[in-house]
Structure formats: C-alpha cells, structure tokens
Amino acid sequence: MKLWGGRFARGGRDPLFEKFCESFSLDQRLVHYDLSVNQAYVRALGRAGALRPAEVRRLTRGLESLRRHVERHPHWARGVSSEDVHTWVEGRLEGEVGEIARKLRTGRSRNDLVASDVRLFAKDSIRRLQSAALDFLKALLERARELLGAVMPGYTHLQPAQPVLFSHYLLAYFEMLLRDAGRLEECRARADELPMGAGALAGSSFPIDRQRLAKELGFARVARNSLDVTSDRDFVCELVFSCALALTHLSRWAEDLLIFSSPGFGYVELAEAYSTGSSLMPQKKNADSLELIRGKTARVAGRLASLVALLKGLPLAYNRDLQEDKAALFDAVDTTRDALELAARVMRTLTVYPERMKAATLEGFLTATDLAEELVRRGVSFAAGGM
Ligand code: ARG
Numbered sequence: 001m002k003l004w005g006g007r008f009a010r011g012g013r014d015p016l017f018e019k020f021c022e023s024f025s026l027d028q029r030l031v032h033y034d035l036s037v038n039q040a041y042v043r044a045l046g047r048a049g050a051l052r053p054a055e056v057r058r059l060t061r062g063l064e065s066l067r068r069h070v071e072r073h074p075h076w077a078r079g080v081s082s083e084d085v086h087t088w089v090e091g092r093l094e095g096e097v098g099e100i101a102r103k104l105r106t107g108r109s110r111n112d113l114v115a116s117d118v119r120l121f122a123k124d125s126i127r128r129l130q131s132a133a134l135d136f137l138k139a140l141l142e143r144a145r146e147l148l149g150a151v152m153p154g155y156t157h158l159q160p161a162q163p164v165l166f167s168h169y170l171l172a173y174f175e176m177l178l179r180d181a182g183r184l185e186e187c188r189a190r191a192d193e194l195p196m197g198a199g200a201l202a203g204s205s206f207p208i209d210r211q212r213l214a215k216e217l218g219f220a221r222v223a224r225n226s227l228d229v230t231s232d233r234d235f236v237c238e239l240v241f242s243c244a245l246a247l248t249h250l251s252r253w254a255e256d257l258l259i260f261s262s263p264g265f266g267y268v269e270l271a272e273a274y275s276t277g278s279s280l281m282p283q284k285k286n287a288d289s290l291e292l293i294r295g296k297t298a299r300v301a302g303r304l305a306s307l308v309a310l311l312k313g314l315p316l317a318y319n320r321d322l323q324e325d326k327a328a329l330f331d332a333v334d335t336t337r338d339a340l341e342l343a344a345r346v347m348r349t350l351t352v353y354p355e356r357m358k359a360a361t362l363e364g365f366l367t368a369t370d371l372a373e374e375l376v377r378r379g380v381s382f383a384a385g386g387m
Contacts, residue, residue, distance in 0.1 A: 026326050027085040028077040033117040034089050039063045040216045048206045050106050062097035086110045107204030111230040111318040115195035122239050125333045126188040132340035133181045139347040144170040152357035160364045173253050180246035187242055191235035194219040198226035201317040227317040236325050237307050243336040244304045250343050251297040254290035267357045271349035293339045300335055303328040
C-alpha cells in the first residue's frame with residue numbers, strides 16, 4: 001500500500017527505486033511513537049469535529065490492537081515490504097478496521113508525523129543517554145574515592161610534567177561527561193515541541209487543538225512555524241553533536257588508559273572481560289574495548305558531518321533527503337550509549353597500581369617546579385634558573 005498512489009494511474013515502479021526509497025528497515029523502530037502520535041491525533045480530530053465519536057472509538061481500538069500485535073510479536077517487522085513505518089501503520093490499520101483507516105490522514109501528512117515521531121524518539125534517547133552518562137560519572141567518583149591519595153605523574157605533551165593525584169585525573173573526565181549530560185539536557189529542551197498540525201508544510205483547515213495534543217504527547221510546547229518544523233532537524237544535529245562530543249571525551253579517556261596500561265607505564269590493567277588475546281602471540285593482552293571506543297568515535301563524528309551536509313542545501317520545506325537523518329541519528333545514539341555503558345564497566349573493573357604510578361612520579365624531576373617555587377620563596381627570581 002502506498003499513501004500517495006492517487007494520481008498515479010498504473011503501478012510499475014522500478015523495484016530498484018522502491019528499495020532505494022524505503023526507510024522501513026530503519027524507521028520500524030519508531031513504531032511505538034508513531035502509534036502514540038496517531039492515537040492522540042485521532043482524539044484531536046474527534047474534538048475538532050472531523051471524526052464522529054464512533055469513528056474515534058473504532059480507530060482508537062484499531063491502533064490499540066496494532067500496538068498489542070507489535071508488543072506480542074518481536075519479529076513483527078519481518079517480511080514487511082512497506083515504504084516506511086507510517087505506511088505500515090496505515091495499511092495494517094485498514095486491515096484491522098477497514099476503509100475508515102484512511103480518515104487518519106485528515107489534515108496531516110507524513111511530514112509532520114515523522115517530525116513528531118523523531119522528536120519523541122530523541123527525547124527518550126536523551127533520557128537513556130543521560131542515565132548511561134550518569135553511571136559512568138558514578139564509576140569515576142567511586143574509583144576516585146577508593147584511590148584517594150594515590151599520586152601519579154601529570155602530563156603535558158605526553159611528557160611527565162608535575163605530580164597530580166589519580167583522583168584529580170579521574171575527576172577531569174568527570175567534568176567533561178558532566179558537561180555532556182548538561183548539553184543533552186539543553187538539546188532535549190529544544191526538541192520538546194510538537195510538529196503535528198503543521199501538515200505537509202502549511203497546516204490544515206481543521207481546528208486542531210494543538211496545545212492539548214502537545215500536552216497529551218508530553219511535549220512542552222507547540223511549534224510556531226509549520227514550514228520550519230516540518231523540515232527542522234536541528235535537534236537531530238544537536239543530539240548527534242552531543243553524542244560525538246561525549247564520545248570524543250570517552251575516546252581521550254580510552255587513549256589515556258591504553259597508554260597507562262602499556263608495559264612501559266603499567267599504571268593500570270584492564271579486566272580480562274574487556275581485553276582480547278592474539279592468535280599469534282600468546283603473551284599479548286590487547287585492550288580492544290578501549291580501541292573500539294576510540295574507533296567508533298570516528299564513525300559518530302562522521303555521522304555529524306553527514307547530517308550537516310544533508311541540511312545545508314535544502315530549500316524549504318520538507319524534502320525527501322531528510323529521510324536520511326535517521327541512519328545518522330540511530331547509529332549515533334546506539335553507539336554512544338553502548339560506549340558509555342562499556343566505559344563504566346571498564347572503569348569499575350580496572351586494576352590500578354598506585355605504587356607504579358608513585359615510582360614513575362619519583363623518577364623524572366617532576367617536582368622541579370615545586371623546587372623552583374621554594375627558591376622563589378627564599379628570594380631567588382623564578383627565571384634565574386632558566387625556567
Ligand atoms: N519516510 C519519510 C521520512 O522518513 C516519511 C516522510 C515522507 N514524506 C513525503 N512527503 N514523502 O522522512
């Protein structure tokens with residue numbers, strides 16, 4: 001079933017184009033959001049007098065039974081050949097309640113629908129990312145507390161510079177990830193507005209109570225401009241940027257631990273559960289978990305670049321290019337969440353060797369600055385020693 005077949009007399013679309021066009025393989029994961037938006041919208045149509053109460057009841061029951069079907073069948077999407085999830089919902093609803101299903105399309109378009117679904121998805125994803133970030137923050141705090149007093153060399157240019165506390169080092173990452181959690185919150189607040197009612201680009205003539213619709217769907221407010229909101233993906237960019245930056249922080253942390261766990265340093269050792277061996281060299285223990293956090297960061301940074309490129313040449317309002325936002329968004333959110341969860345586990349199970357850090361601290365004139373400062377206190381000018 002196509003939602004737009006009306007003006008096309010015969011079918012005969014090229015199967016290659018159909019495959020090229022479809023987004024069901026990705027947007028099927030929006031199904032619960034799509035059902036929620038549709039259910040709330042049916043009630044709104046009822047209140048606007050566009051549907052009779054009996055029609056509202058019938059459509060609502062149909063949508064509920066679709067939700068049950070999806071919940072009960074984990075493989076519900078297998079073998080489906082719909083163009084996208086919105087098409088699947090409408091087609092399946094028609095199978096459920098008959099032609100009346102087509103009334104669902106009154107005053108709305110897939111353009112305001114998909115924008116609403118994706119905003120709901122973004123808001124939920126942000127909550128999950130925040131809780132994963134929070135858990136990593138907790139892991140950092142736990143280890144900092146446990147190892148309070150352990151001294152290590154601090155580095156600049158990867159050269160031993162001055163002694164620092166290991167807890168101080170860990171809490172540097174605490175600051176970074178705390179900023180990431182805050183950034184996600186700001187992104188959530190900006191994503192928190194309702195597109196429904198914007199139609200394809202210019203709204204509709206039905207008196208939809210959008211304030212009430214927003215409230216029922218848990219949106220903080222109603223989008224003001226229909227041209228903007230149907231083609232606005234700023235919130236996707238911001239969310240993917242927040243992911244890319246959080247991963248950039250994790251990637252630096254991973255790089256540090258890779259260095260600190262190498263035999264030349266030996267400050268820390270990764271748990272076996274997060275390491276791999278070598279098929280050729282039996283003595284090897286590789287920190288692949290950390291390398292992959294570093295590696296996947298590159299992919300998510302690429303997703304951000306692809307999104308910005310996607311948007312830069314789009315004339316107002318909706319263009320089909322926008323369908324490509326989901327590949328970037330889903331991948332960024334999934335990868336970041338996995339990386340955060342993995343990082344927390346690596347952090348909690350990391351073996352730390354404070355005596356080796358201390359030995360390295362005592363090795364290389366790390367207190368030279370303190371010595372110079374003591375001389376200054378005794379009247380020598382700081383630059384006298386050529387420092
Ligand atoms: N699958 C499309 C997307 O994700 C849905 C919107 C399609 N709209 C249209 N007018 N063709 O963007």
